[in-house]
Each structure stands twice: as C-alpha cells, then as structure tokens.
Amino acid sequence: xxxxxxxxxxxxxxxxxxxxxxxxxxxxxxxxxxxxxxxxxxxxxxxxxxxxxxxxxxxxxxxxxxxxxxxxxxxxxxxxxx
Amino acid sequence: xxxxxxxxxxxxxxxxxxxxxxxxxxxxxxxxxxxxxxxxxxxxxxxxxxxxxxxxxxxxxxxxxxxxxxxxxxxxxxxxxxxxxxxxxxxxxxxxxxxxxxxxxxxxxxxxxxxxxxxxxxxxxxxxxxxxxxxxxxxxxxxxxxxxxxxxxxxxxxxxxxxxxxxxxxxxxxxxxxxxxxxxxxxxxxxxxxxxxxxxxxxxxxxxxxxxxxxxxxxxxxxxxxxxxxxxxxxxxxxxxxxxxxxxxxxxxxx
Numbered sequence: 439x440x441x442x443x444x445x446x447x448x449x450x451x452x453x454x455x456x457x458x459x460x461x462x463x464x465x466x467x468x469x470x471x472x473x474x475x476x477x478x479x480x481x482x483x484x485x486x487x488x489x490x491x492x493x494x495x496x497x498x499x500x501x502x503x504x505x506x507x508x509x510x511x512x513x514x515x516x517x518x519x520x
Numbered sequence: 521x522x523x524x525x526x527x528x529x530x531x532x533x534x535x536x537x538x539x540x541x542x543x544x545x546x547x548x549x550x551x552x553x554x555x556x557x558x559x560x561x562x563x564x565x566x567x568x569x570x571x572x573x574x575x576x577x578x579x580x581x582x583x584x585x586x587x588x589x590x591x592x593x594x595x596x597x598x599x600x601x602x603x604x605x606x607x608x609x610x611x612x613x614x615x616x617x618x619x620x621x622x623x624x625x626x627x628x629x630x631x632x633x634x635x636x637x638x639x640x641x642x643x644x645x646x647x648x649x650x651x652x653x654x655x656x657x658x659x660x661x662x663x664x665x666x667x668x669x670x671x672x673x674x675x676x677x678x679x680x681x682x683x684x685x686x687x688x689x690x691x692x693x694x695x696x697x698x699x700x701x702x703x704x705x706x707x708x709x710x711x712x713x714x715x716x717x718x719x720x721x722x723x724x725x726x727x728x729x730x731x732x733x734x735x736x737x738x739x740x741x742x743x744x745x746x747x748x749x750x751x752x753x754x755x756x757x758x759x760x761x762x763x764x765x766x767x768x769x770x771x772x773x774x775x
Binding site for chain 2: 472478479480482483486487490496497498499500502503504505506
C-alpha cells in the first residue's frame with residue numbers, strides 16, 4: 439500500500455469524527471487532528487482503533503502517543519505495515 | 521512490582537520530593553480543607569463513618585494498587601471524595617491513601633500561588649485535550665505512583681459532566697490505560713452527588729449534603745493494546761452508571 443493510499447484512507451476514517459469538515463477538505467500530512475480538525479480528544483482513541491481495523495494492525499497506547507497530525511498517523515500505520 | 525512507567529531518575533525524584541513536602545504540609549492543608557468544607561461551606565457527607573469503615577475494609581482486602589475513579593460534577597469533587605473516604609486525621613496518618621489528583625491546568629494551576637498550592641496538595645496538573653505526549657507523561661507519573669503504594673483519583677469523564685449524568689460517550693481513555701498497565705490494579709469507583717446538585721457547576725450549593733457510594737473491583741480483558749485499555753475504561757464507566765442508577769432509584773423511592 440502506498441503512502442498516498444494510506445493518507446486517503448486515514449482522511450476517510452477521521453471524517454466522521456472531525457467537527458471542522460472544511461479543514462478536512464484541505465487536510466494534508468501536517469494537519470493536526472485535534473486542533474485543526476477539532477476531533478474530540480476522547481474520540482481520538484476510536485479513530486486509532488478504526489486504523490487498527492482498517493489496516494489490520496495493532497497499536498499500543500504508547501504508539502498512539504505520537505499521533506498528533508495526519509502525517510503522524512500515516513507514519514505509524516506505514517511502520518506497522520512493514 | 522514492575523514499574524511500567526519508565527520515568528527517569530529525575531522525574532521519580534521530583535515526585536518523591538513533592539510527596540514528602542506534601543506529607544509534611546498535610547498537617548495543615550488536610551485539616552484546613554476539611555474545616556473549610558465542613559464549617560465554612562457547610563457540607564456534610566451522609567453516613568460518613570459507615571462509608572469510611574467500608575473504604576478501609578476494602579483497602580484491607582488486598583495490598584495492591586488502587587485507582588479511584590469518580591463521576592464529576594463540580595470543581596471541588598476531588599477534595600470532597602478525599603474527605604468523604606478518609607476524613608481528616610485518618611488521612612493525615614495514612615497519607616498514602618490521600619489520592620493524587622490531576623486538576624485541569626487552566627482551572628487550578630495557572631498562576632504562581634495556585635501552582636504552589638496545587639504542588640503542595642498532591643496534585644499533578646494536566647491539560648485536557650493537550651498534546652498526547654504531555655498527557656502520556658502525566659499518565660506515566662500516575663503509573664509510577666500506583667506501583668509505589670500511592671493512590672490517585674481520576675474523573676471517569678475527564679471533565680465535569682455537561683448532562684449531570686455519567687457521560688459514557690466521553691470516557692477518559694487514560695483511566696483505562698492506567699488501570700490496565702499497572703499489575704493487579706483495582707478500581708475504586710466513587711459516585712458522589714450533592715442532594716441539591718441537579719447538573720454540573722463550579723461549586724456545590726452551600727450547606728449541601730452528599731450521597732457517596734463506593735464499589736471496588738478489578739477490571740479484566742482478554743484483549744491487548746488500546747482495546748484492553750478501552751475495555752477497562754468501559755467497565756469502570758459501566759460500574760459508575762450502575763451506581764448512578766441505584767442513586768436515582770433510591771431517590772425516586774424516597775420522594
């Protein structure tokens with residue numbers, strides 16, 4: 439799976455949780471999931487669990503600590519898929 | 521017991537120093553806060569002596585770590601819970617069972633004096649919704665404290681409930697993460713509510729009486745990773761919801 443494909447899937451997964459839908463339309467690797475997309479911090483866990491299901495990976499709490507931006511999520515998923 | 525926190529020596533030393541200074545200062549701040557709640561604000565804990573006997577009996581059942589998980593309606597809930605469970609002098613003499621608190625930085629630790637007060641009263645300020653790395657650091661401190669015989673109080677919903685009821689859609693994942701990562705950790709669920717507390721507020725009504733119920737259990741999960749932490753958090757939240765239902769059923773019967 440290419441990085442671009444992962445990015446596209448990540449954006450789709452985040453979509454239902456994002457309160458700022460406009461920011462989602464221009465979301466890129468540097469977009470902050472909590473600050474820019476206004477995802478509730480309590481729901482970030484659900485987002486990451488959706489990554490687990492979609493990409494068939496397992497994420498530890500410590501891994502999830504590094505996820506602030508869309509790019510962080512893509513990096514994490516990419517690393518888990520190797 | 522294995523310490524899952526991985527705190528540096530410097531961080532461990534800082535916590536040790538804070539605990540010892542706080543312990544010395546507790547001869548002042550615990551009686552002062554109890555006096556304020558009891559006599560200046562007129563608060564009463566209903567069946568306090570029975571509640572405290574139950575709490576101590578629960579602690580005697582095992583010497584393992586205890587994470588106190590409470591519902592959250594007012595900004596002084598942590599002080600009320602500590603007072604309700606330990607009273608004044610028992611808390612001074614059993615200081616390890618006075619829970620560490622994680623107050624919101626913006627509410628309690630924004631200035632110099634309040635920062636000092638928070639530091640002296642077993643608090644570790646946290647910015648809710650802040651950077652995950654910062655939240656993780658706080659979680660590791662709590663893990664360290666629990667594995668070293670201390671206890672901590674976490675509000676199950678993170679912040680005060682905006683509905684006045686336990687909000688299962690905003691359960692703090694960190695609560696489950698701590699409980700699942702500390703071996704043998706039991707959750708002491710505390711349901712606290714003032715008689716005149718209809719929803720959330722800054723302070724309970726002056727002169728209010730408080731219903732307090734406690735229940736201790738050890739969450740379990742067959743899963744791993746974040747799902748295990750989430751299972752733990754959900755089980756604790758479900759327990760609090762049951763306690764809340766019991767409260768309202770009892771209130772309906774008596775009205």
